Amino acid sequence: xxxxxxxxxxxxxxxxxxxxxxxxxxxxxxxxxxxxxxxxxxxxxxxxxxxxxxxxxxxxxxxxxxxxxxxxxxxxxxxxxxxxxxxxxxxxxxxxxxxxxxxxxxxxxxx
Numbered sequence: 001x002x003x004x005x006x007x008x009x010x011x012x013x014x015x016x017x018x019x020x021x022x023x024x025x026x027x028x029x030x031x032x033x034x035x036x037x038x039x040x041x042x043x044x045x046x047x048x049x050x051x052x053x054x055x056x057x058x059x060x061x062x063x064x065x066x067x068x069x070x071x072x073x074x075x076x077x078x079x080x081x082x083x084x085x086x087x088x089x090x091x092x093x094x095x096x097x098x099x100x101x102x103x104x105x106x107x108x109x110x111x
Contacts, residue, residue: 008047008050008051011025011047011050011051012050012051015048015051015052016051022048022051022052022095023095023097025044025047025048026048026088026091026092026095026097026099028044029041029042029044029045029048029088030088030099030101032044033084034101039075039076042072042073042074042075042077042079043073043074043075045073045087045088045091046070046073046074048091049069049073049087049091052091052094052095053090053091053094055069055070057094058087058090061090062083062086062087062090064083069087072084072087073087
């Protein structure tokens with residue numbers, strides 16, 4: 001008897017049921033990029049693309065091969081800033097989200 005399930009299935013279901021979770025994933029990916037954790041950020045974006053627009057639709061929107069987009073959003077991917085902003089732009093538009101960035105004092109500065 002199998003008591004576990006693929007995390008991708010869990011993410012897909014949660015994204016489709018909970019718009020706040022979907023928005024939080026995009027917010028987390030952007031925050032990770034800005035806080036120098038691009039490997040994890042790319043993986044979060046990849047999961048969000050898979051759960052929402054899909055790589056084929058993203059490829060059509062960006063006029064790029066889907067395989068290239070898969071590579072960009074892998075742990076070892078290296079998307080250009082232009083490609084990254086286009087990917088985030090498509091997600092933002094498709095998901096009906098606006099993006100606002102706020103700065104906070106760093107933990108090191110507070111110590």
